[in-house]
Amino acid sequence: MSGPGIGAGFGGSVPGGVVGSGPDDAGPPRRVSRSDAREARKRLAGRIRKTPVLHTSIAGPDGPVPVTLKLEYLQHGGTFKVRGSLNALLESPVSAGEVVIASDGNAGIATAVATAQLGKACTVVVPESAPHTKVAAMWSHGAEVVWHGTTYGEACRHAADLATERGALLLRADDLPAVVAGAGVVGLELEEQVRGRPPVLISVGGGGLVAGVASVLGRRQQVIGVEPVGYPALHTALETDPAVGPCSPDAAHAHRIGAIALGIARRYDIRSLLVADDAVVAAREYLWREFRIVVEATGATALAAVHSGVYVPPPGERPVIVLCSANTEHVVQ
Structure with a gap:
């Protein structure tokens, strides 16, 4: 028995009951825009948490660095x-x-x-x-x-x-217009919670969060992807264009950037920064030690860029750092 075909405005019925469309389906993936995130916010009203922000300072190699932490790890299920x-x-x-x-x-x-x-x-x-x-x-x-x-x-x-x-x-997990648009609501919240237009540092996995936020902020505000050196999905894709849909037959693992995310990254010139694995561990331990915040490695990756000095804000800048997930099996000591 075949599943119900789902068009959802993304190119008609899809055999097998796939929600929406992506790079595995005929034709290019549909663009995701700010208006899509606005529609998503209406649908999600009362169903998700508007996660808070914390204006604070963190330790950098040369002293305290003013930052704003977006506490998205407090979302239902511990994930954006x-x-x-x-x-x-x-x-x-x-x-x-x-x-x-x-x-x-x-x-x-x-x-x-x-x-x-x-x-x-x-x-x-x-x-x-x-x-x-x-x-x-x-x-x-x-x-x-x-x-x-x-x-x-x-x-x-x-x-x-x-x-x-x-x-x-x-x-699908990431490379789906509706999924990216839903993640883009984080960008709409940041516009209401943070003054000015500081850069936003976001950990990159499949690319859904960084793409969603960038689709909202566009070129008005810089979005920076941060990845561990062992899984440089966005960094590699920007250099060699190996976009593979997360459920493509060729996807050996989840650490590949989706076609939608890659398209948005190129459209809005998203930067990709790489951080060492030990920098991610140190950032995660720092969050626990200084703030009693427990996140998984992915949740601390964006913070690691500032904490380790890979990203040094210019004077007067207070970057936003998204702490995106808290589902961890490792206890922080």
């Missing part, structure tokens, strides 16, 4: 991804009782939170390498977890087969 998952499901014109997604972490948690809100069943297909703490979080929000394969790509293929078999909706 809830915004995109909810927006994609609320935007879809087709009703189905079950949603299937492949994820090795926060996207699965976010989908479990979103489906619980909407009264839908959720199945997350995870590779054997998925962190057990994140799998436990999926379970805690009512998701069925199916272990399949040793790589993210194998999990993706099985999720597509499972959605078709069950007549469920197949949701």
Whole structure:
């Protein structure tokens, strides 16, 4: 039995019940704009948290650095991804009782939170390498977890087969217009919470958050992606253009930038900064020691750029740093 086709304004019906369209479907991905984020904010009203900001200073190599921390790790499920998952499901014109997604972490948690809100069943297909703490979080929000394969790509293929078999909706983790637009609501909130137009530093995984915020701020405000040297997805893509959709048959793992994110990064000249792994560890430990904030490594990556001196703000600048996720299995000492 085939799943319900989902057009959602993104190019018509998609075989297999895929929510929206992406680089795996015919034609280029649809552009995401500020107006899309505004529509997403309307849909999400009352369903997500407007996360607070903290104006403070952090230690840099040459002394204290004034910054504004966007505390997005306080979002439902401990991840910004809830915004995109909810927006994609609320935007879809087709009703189905079950949603299937492949994820090795926060996207699965976010989908479990979103489906619980909407009264839908959720199945997350995870590779054997998925962190057990994140799998436990999926379970805690009512998701069925199916272990399949040793790589993210194998999990993706099985999720597509499972959605078709069950007549469920197949949701993508990052490279989907509605998901990016949902993440863009973070940018709309920052415009209301922070004076002026300081640069915004954002950790890059699949690219959904950095792309969403950039689609809102455009060229009016600089958006900077920060990545660990071991997973330079955006940095590599900007140099060599290896955009692979997160559920493409060629996606061996989740650390590839999506086509939508890459297009937005080029359109608005998003910079990519690389930080050492030990700088990320040090930033995470610093957040706990100084602020009693516990985030996962991804959540501390953007902070690491300032804390380690990879990014040095000019005098008078107070950059915004987004702390994006808090689902960690490692206790900070």
